[in-house]
Amino acid sequence: YNAGANRKIKKLFNEYRPDHVYCQLVRTAEFGVHLPAPKTLDYQDVFSYGVKRRVERSSYWMKPVLKLEYKRLVAYEKKMFLAFDNKTIISYPDRNLMQVSEKDKIAVIPNGVDHTFFKPMVKTKQYDLVFTGNMSYPPNVDAAGFLVHYIMPLVWKKLPETTVMLAGAKPSAKVKSLESSKVKVSGWLDDIRDAYSAAKVFIAPMRIGTGLQNKLLEAMAMKIPAITTPLANDALRAAHEKEILIGNSARELADHIVRLLTDDKFANDIAEKGYHFVHKHYSWDEATEKLEEIMKG
8 A cells, every 4th residue: 555646546536536446456455445436356266265375385484475465355355345336356266265145246258368369479489488477476486497397307308408588577586596598588579479489388387376378368369379377277178188288296397398298299288279268268358348338237
């Protein structure tokens, strides 16, 4: 919470007098909850449960801090549920994790992807694998470490020259430490499409966090064969071995990587079907239309 930001928002509200107030993410709810207008809160995902998932993989001294933060967030999510006229969330699995009594009052509106921007690009492949995201965000930091320390050693036993790109802004010290002759940490890129198009395979080995991973939508829209975990695919709902490959362990994820890198026909088939899947199910136009209907009441 920032008092200065709150004053500015109140000033803008009084100046423009909007018909509706829309707060995206529960962290913005405090700025809009007291404004005298109909209100919609977009939870996006279950922030509290994302914190809960971090507890298991946190250091000894961080565990009690995260446990306390989880309890506080659950209470706040419940409080804001009662305070807003409309509530939305990104997926059914996320809605099911919400600790409120009337979950059916939360409308599910999935993210979309800009298909005019994220589309197939013909470029020389500089890397075998790419993983993208804000590289200081704990779920991405964990996934990057999992990829390099646990998955890739299994891949390198079979394909020793395999290269990886970790692309995204603000890489943490942990992510920077992963760089080597086979692992590139890019930092900020002006155009994230350059990372996707530079790789043969996209992987999102998520172990913590919640919500629909936009990175998967973007990679699949660019016709890059994608690999992920059940956690990330719960919201995506793509078909295993048809539109995407799903692995439960480092061994399974490594096997999927090797298969895609050694079987061009299979990789192209996964990429093609994944491309059609996101075009069919993830459109910003449809998402916006649903949101407009909710706001109009």
